Amino acid sequence: MTGALIGLMQTARRLRGNKDGVGAVEFALIAPVLIILYMGSLEISVAMSVNKKLARASSTVADLITQEESVDKVYLTSMVNVVESVMTPFRSEGVRVKVTGIAINGAGNATASWSWQDNGSRPYSAGSTQTLPADLAIPNTFLVRTEVEFDHKLLLVLPGVSDIDIRTLKMAKTYHLRQRMGNSVTCSNC
Template sequence: MTSLQQGYLGLVGTWRRLIGDRQGVGGVEFALVAPMLIVLYLMAFELTMGLSVAKKTSMASSTIADLVSREEEVDKTFLAAMADVSGAIFVPYPSKDLLIKVSAIKIDSSKAAKVAWSWSTTGVAPYAVGTDAPVPADMLVADTFLIRSELSVSHELMMYLPGLSGTEAKSLTIAREYFFRQRLGTEVKCGNC
């Protein structure tokens, strides 16, 4: 037998031994699956954080509309305190760039919804008095009064993976809007709005 044949038989024998050897298969499988599991874990964590902030946004917007609708008269000081209320609801999440808009909407006998007053955390009234106000059809009842609360917050993505997401967005804005009817009297007045 020539040395070339012996080398070939040795190579074939080594190859057969490697094919039959199952040591290290678990390590190779783990190396293939681990990156996918890590990305899946990070995505689940990010989704959970985002849903939690969205839930707190809904709760804060609803609470603001509920508190304002319980009053017969409010002022800018009372409305400014709503930022503290929403900040307390957002704990432990940051709420530094929270935008709150509160509007009073008067619906007349012809079901025309008009802004009675509005206030915002920016210090500028977001809607002019007397302008048309969008109201859901099921809340459009003649001769009623509504309080609309709009709240938006910017949510920073914590474990941003730009190479995997295909987007450059590192934050997103979560916004909620709630309508409540006044609880006392026929309307909620704002003395200095």
């Protein structure tokens, strides 16, 4: 019995002094954390890029509409293609577009003159009160508001799991712009 105990103690001394494989063990402990940090930073940078493109798409639509004195549903429907072009290379089947013409009366109260949504409906009824940032509510003016929403699907987080809702980021951008010609932008069939 003492011989076995002595052999066990000698083996323990040899293992305690042996440094082979320490780097592999340290790597095995640190690698998962580093991989998660890398994937997270990639997801954040892609989401920031999508957010910038969404803001650019919203401002581009407002810019194009405010260059016109009058628009119609056909013209507004073409704005969906504009948004999809700006959002390239990101998948744009989750894009939703709303455009509203807002008249601000002499008292500074904003009401919807017309509105259009990409599904063909009216998101705001004519004459409905609209809330604007205080610095935009200038009496006797007109604004075009574009609202673009996008569901960004995350690339790397849990790729095989479909039951988890954190795989989609719901992003939205709103942009207000004044008309460039005339006193307002009208919509003939909105």
